Amino acid sequence: MAIRLFDSLTRQIRELKPSQPDGVFRMYCCGPTVYGPAHIGNFRTFLVQDVLRRLLELEFGADKVKHVRNLTDVDDRTIAQAKREQRPLAEITKHWTEVFHADCRALNLLPPQVEPTATGHIAEQVEMISELLAKGLAYVAPDGSVYYRIAAFPSYGALSRIKERELKVTVATADDDHKDDASDFALWKAYKPDEDGEVKWPGPRGAAAGRPGWHIECSAMSRKHLGDTIDLHSGGEDLLFPHHENEIAQSEGCTGHLFSHHWYHCKFLLVDGAKMSKSLGNLYTLDDLTAKGFSPMAIRYALLSGHPRKQLNFTLESLGAAEKAIGTLDRLLERLMYKFGHFPRASPSNRFAGVLTALRDDLNIPAALGTLFSAIASFDPESESTDADFAAFEQILKVFGFNLRIALRADRVIPENVVALAEKRWAAKKVKDFKAADALRAELTAAGWSMLDGKDGYKLEPLKKA
RNA sequence: GGCGCGGUAGCCAAGUGGUAAGGCCGGGGUCUGCAAAACCCCUAUGCGUCGGUUCGAUUCCGACCCGCGCCUCCA
Known part of the structure; x- marks a missing residue:
């Protein structure tokens, strides 16, 4: 029986199936930014994606689903966090990546087959930006940053239907930029000594040294690990615009091929x-x-x-x-x-x-x-x-x-003193000394444990804290 | 202002043009020294409000009220 899923782009429930001849279903999920602990809202999205993946594996075979989920380890927030703590960026992101992985294991999330990092794919991102520059879809601003020229990509806004909106252009977005158009977005951000600390890489030809914009990492890593066209791309509802809209513009503008057959967004x-x-x-x-x-x-x-x-x-x-x-x-x-x-x-x-x-x-x-x-x-x-x-x-x-x-x-790490109390109570019960047994139950309760009597033995369960 | 989503029992939450899944809580029962567990039974004449369409609406349409999300870097 087919798996059907709502597609955010066509706004229809459509069948999910591998599009490539090898029968492998390719899914890309936008992952966390590793600058602090993930919260349960983040995990809601990852859990839904996990169940979907498990369902797809049941349908197509465990080895017929390729799941890629990135780690954003360089952006405004990670850099700001490193600066706040006066520590190297890599140290910060390494720590929070480990915490994220521990949380994922606890929640029994299947690890993606590939978990690429933005800093591990600078070359791929620079290459993609260079291609976009060559195709006239991007331009170098006076400060050496590179921006995507939205006007050059006619289908921009298809996912979020932004053409039906009035783009709210605020003063805040216009002041520090050198964009040709306020709606253009950054592919490459020129280095700013007072903000970026040690974080910079050589940029695309013609651009300044600096670091990639946020959206380009997903386009570049998805392309590298899954190919030009994938079967499903998903994330939280907030990513629909501008993140995914921009990814489409980057990927399809660059490769000339359909980026993803299916889009799926989890609500908050x-x-x-x-x-x-x-x-x-x-x-x-x-x-x-x-x-x-x-x-x-x-x-x-x-x-x-x-x-x-x-x-x-x-x-x-x-x-x-x-x-x-x-x-x-x-x-x-x-x-x-x-x-x-x-x-x-x-x-x-x-x-x-x-x-x-x-x-x-x-x-x-x-x-x-x-x-x-x-x-x-x-x-x-x-x-x-x-x-x-x-x-x-x-x-x-x-x-x-x-x-x-x-x-x-x-929860089954039971303290020795609790086990001792339970043993004493069990012995008291055996000789029908219920007064002692009740007193011991009270002691166990005070220690935060519940003793469940069975016919031939007992179980201990921790009491829930308020 | 633009785009979109939702309002179902004390709480969480599915669903359908033909009379309301499920989980938790609560109540009753069997069992048990106590306490649990397990098992059985019960718990919305009602699905934001007001109209409309219909033999019939919670489900379709309209208006209104309320809540929420996105609108340039928040999953």
């Missing part, structure tokens, strides 16, 4: 009904939430619980709901493992087929989750499940990227 994550911002105090990082006792898998669930093309309102309450929902899936997995005593060996049954149907229908993740829970409630896993159902369940978990066995382990 809101927190408590408002866009995240430091001033509102509603900006969360992964660390902020795990520090409150939430598991990364619950965060993954919560960030995926809304339709990707609709703004999602994230609250701590909804995260709590996600934690419980993940717990239910977790326990079901445990029950099935217990019943079968081994990982599934059969081919997946169609027990959860509706889940995949929902995902293939414009990546309707919330509908898919609804279908999943309905399917779970419709049968008794202990008596009615088959090995094939188990396989189907595992397949669904894999597509959603819910790595429950890791989720189980994540």
Whole structure:
């Protein structure tokens, strides 16, 4: 069954398929700028892209999807951060790249096959800018910067339909530039000693030394790693304009070929009904939430619980709901493992087929989750499940990227004193000294742990922090 | 001002021209020394407001109210 997805350019739901003869689906995702910790809004986009990739791999084969996601490691913000901290740019970006990778692992995001950096592709960017200059699509400004001449690219604005708008030209954008037209954008920014510190490279012929503009990196890296034409390009809704509009102008202006067959944009994550911002105090990082006792898998669930093309309102309450929902899936997995005593060996049954149907229908993740829970409630896993159902369940978990066995382990570092208390209580219970047992339960609660009695043993679970 | 999106139960959130998925919370029950877990049952005559089309609208159309996003470097 085909995977269909909304395309931002044509504004239609269209089938996704590889366009090249090799059958490889080529997807490029705009990645993070590594100057600070990524927040959960960033991760919403990366998680949606991750589920899409998993679905595509299921459809076309695990080796038939090539996923490229860049790291922006040189731009205004990274340079400003390096200057603030009085440290070399590379040191700053290396640190935040490592933090980003750790967060990605915690959220069980599949690593892209290629994760190119802007600073690692200066030559490719300079080359592309040179081609644009040669074709008359760009010009060198008096200060040695290079700008894209929008007027020379007739189809500019097709993605964002900007021709139907009135471009708001503010004083702020006009003052420091040497552009021929206020709408032209920078391909190469001439070096400014007082702002850029040590950051500069030789520029294209005729231009000054400096650094690439923001948009050109994606065009150059996408071309290098995926070719002139790719199958899907995606990012957050804010990137639609100007970033992706400019990428199209650069890539198609340069190569003369269609840049991407499909465009997909994730809507923003809101927190408590408002866009995240430091001033509102509603900006969360992964660390902020795990520090409150939430598991990364619950965060993954919560960030995926809304339709990707609709703004999602994230609250701590909804995260709590996600934690419980993940717990239910977790326990079901445990029950099935217990019943079968081994990982599934059969081919997946169609027990959860509706889940995949929902995902293939414009990546309707919330509908898919609804279908999943309905399917779970419709049968008794202990008596009615088959090995094939188990396989189907595992397949669904894999597509959603819910790595429950890791989720189980994540919080299972149990302090020795807690284990000792639990052992004492278990012994007291065995001899029916319930008074002592209750007192010990209270001590465990005070220590932040919950003791779950079973028939032949017990489990310890950490209590959630407020 | 231009472009676009949304308002569904206490919270989050799907969906349909024919009478409201799912998760959480809440209530009841089975089980349990306690507490959980597990399992079963219940929980929106209602889908921003007002009109219109229709046999019938939450779903289509119009107006209005409210919220949100983009409009040159924020996923």
